[in-house]
Amino acid sequence: xxxxxxxxxxxxxxxxxxxxxxxxxxxxxxxxxxxxxxxxxxxxxxxxxxxxxxxxxxxxxxxxxxxxxxxxxxxxxxxxxxxxxxxxxxxxxxxxxxxxxxxxxxxxxxxxxxxxxxxxxxxxxxx
Numbered sequence: 327x328x329x330x331x332x333x334x335x336x337x338x339x340x341x342x343x344x345x346x347x348x349x350x351x352x353x354x355x356x357x358x359x360x361x362x363x364x365x366x367x368x369x370x371x372x373x374x375x376x377x378x379x380x381x382x383x384x385x386x387x388x389x390x391x392x393x394x395x396x397x398x399x400x401x402x403x404x405x406x407x408x409x410x411x412x413x414x415x416x417x418x419x420x421x422x423x424x425x426x427x428x429x430x431x432x433x434x435x436x437x438x439x440x441x442x443x444x445x446x447x448x449x450x451x452x453x
Contacts, residue, residue, distance in 0.1 A: 343371065344371075346432075346434070347367050347368065347371050348364075349434050349439040349442070350367060350434065351363065351364050351367050352439065352442045352443055352446060353434060353439075353442050354367070355446060356442050356445055356446060356449075385417070389410075389413045389417065390410075392409075392413075393406055393409035393410045393413055394406045394409060395410065
């Protein structure tokens with residue numbers, strides 16, 4: 327898939343995650359009061375992004391080694407290409423499944439987020 331097309335997906339993901347972080351900040355304020363903790367939640371979010379990037383770099387090199395990639399070869403063997411293609415299927419599917427498991431109990435829907443925002447407006451005025 328061309329990189330510009332993949333960029334749309336990752337851009338949407340980052341937009342969604344920051345929106346979810348803002349909703350969690352509202353929920354936290356309603357549950358725990360002031361002060362708001364946007365900085366803390368933002369720092370945790372970006373820490374997780376950086377940990378994910380580091381793991382991706384480590385796993386990228388490890389996968390190339392496991393599939394038998396030879397950087398000095400003019401062309402890779404059919405077995406190496408096949409193994410690399412399998413890794414390109416298995417790894418994203420596995421990590422997507424893990425992400426689904428992590429987020430499974432996240433139940434802050436758009437309706438709940440609006441209700442939380444309305445309660446915050448009632449408690450402290452316009453947001």
